[in-house]
Amino acid sequence: MLIRPRRLRRIPAIREMVRETSLAPNDFISPLFVSCGKGMREPIGSMPGQFRLSAESAAQEAKELWDLGVPAVILFGLPDTKDAIGSRSWAKDGVVQTAVREIKEKVPGMVVITDVCLCEYTDHGHCGVLKGTEVDNDATLELLAKQAVSHAEAGSDMVAPSDMMDGRVMAIRKALDKEGFQQTAIMAYSAKYASGFYGPFRDAADSAPQFGDRAGYQMDPANAREALREIRLDIDEGADIVMVKPALAYLDIIRSVRQETLVPLAAYNVSGEYAMVKAAEQLGWIDGKRVMLEILVSIRRAGADLILTYFAKEAAKALQGRR
Numbered sequence: 001m002l003i004r005p006r007r008l009r010r011i012p013a014i015r016e017m018v019r020e021t022s023l024a025p026n027d028f029i030s031p032l033f034v035s036c037g038k039g040m041r042e043p044i045g046s047m048p049g050q051f052r053l054s055a056e057s058a059a060q061e062a063k064e065l066w067d068l069g070v071p072a073v074i075l076f077g078l079p080d081t082k083d084a085i086g087s088r089s090w091a092k093d094g095v096v097q098t099a100v101r102e103i104k105e106k107v108p109g110m111v112v113i114t115d116v117c118l119c120e121y122t123d124h125g126h127c128g129v130l131k132g133t134e135v136d137n138d139a140t141l142e143l144l145a146k147q148a149v150s151h152a153e154a155g156s157d158m159v160a161p162s163d164m165m166d167g168r169v170m171a172i173r174k175a176l177d178k179e180g181f182q183q184t185a186i187m188a189y190s191a192k193y194a195s196g197f198y199g200p201f202r203d204a205a206d207s208a209p210q211f212g213d214r215a216g217y218q219m220d221p222a223n224a225r226e227a228l229r230e231i232r233l234d235i236d237e238g239a240d241i242v243m244v245k246p247a248l249a250y251l252d253i254i255r256s257v258r259q260e261t262l263v264p265l266a267a268y269n270v271s272g273e274y275a276m277v278k279a280a281e282q283l284g285w286i287d288g289k290r291v292m293l294e295i296l297v298s299i300r301r302a303g304a305d306l307i308l309t310y311f312a313k314e315a316a317k318a319l320q321g322r323r
């Protein structure tokens with residue numbers, strides 16, 4: 001036999017030499033759920049290993065992540081009160097604004113990204129303001145822009161709109177520039193699907209829609225070309241980084257976006273993807289650590305530069321000392 005692919009598989013160091021895809025802590029962005037109060041570190045039932053954190057606990061968590069080589073966090077806020085327009089989302093003393101200031105003070109090098117959306121702040125749980133039972137796209141843009149500016153004022157390095165309203169990247173870019181935040185980057189949730197994999201997140205963030213669903217603004221899982229269209233639109237509107245979400249059931253989308261675009265690409269390994277691994281691991285059905293690393297390297301192999309993942313800390317630990 002002339003050709004024996006196994007020659008390159010037998011010796012660990014050779015396997016490493018011919019490895020095509022790298023996975024390292026600096027590929028990860030760790031989501032953090034920030035809440036009001038003090039000294040809070042409340043476990044989230046459907047996401048073992050994840051917590052609702054008050055500002056100083058979030059800073060502590062950020063420090064641990066930073067020390068493990070994870071360069072960035074993305075913050076989701078659990079406000080003290082909700083209303084029809086989500087007004088706590090742009091409050092100077094809001095949960096996210098407070099946590100940004102705390103993390104920036106305690107871990108100055110950490111890249112702090114803030115999720116921009118109304119669903120955690122509205123009493124109806126939709127990602128924008130309502131007109132009747134429908135989300136009013138253009139009225140929502142103004143509020144998202146206000147929220148983004150308020151995050152930037154608090155010190156956020158990058159805002160990440162996850163609402164899927166049309167035109168929001170441009171609305172946010174214009175508002176940031178007008179207020180003097182030309183250097184605040186935008187990571188757009190560009191191809192965000194209406195997915196059942198968000199279940200544990202909505203539980204964690206108390207953000208499930210009180211009626212209907214998000215199909216009127218999030219994408220149909222059956223569509224691939226539409227993802228490219230959304231990506232192009234967001235880049236034209238000024239997105240610095242684009243995102244595909246969820247990741248695992250959408251590896252084909254990640255691949256085609258990678259081939260089509262030059263900007264950095266992020267993929268969101270969402271709450272349901274995390275919860276499935278944790279649940280099967282707890283039942284003793286899979287080797288959780290092994291599956292975690294396999295999933296993460298697969299997302300990178302598909303073409304993502306960055307991965308938003310609840311595994312960030314655990315994976316960074318698992319990768320420590322690995323060459």
Ligand code: PBG
Binds near residue numbers: 200201214272
């Ligand atoms: C807010 C938002 C959601 C997620 C991130 N930002 C939930 C949703 O759209 O309902 C989901 C993240 C996850 O499941 O881990 N719009």
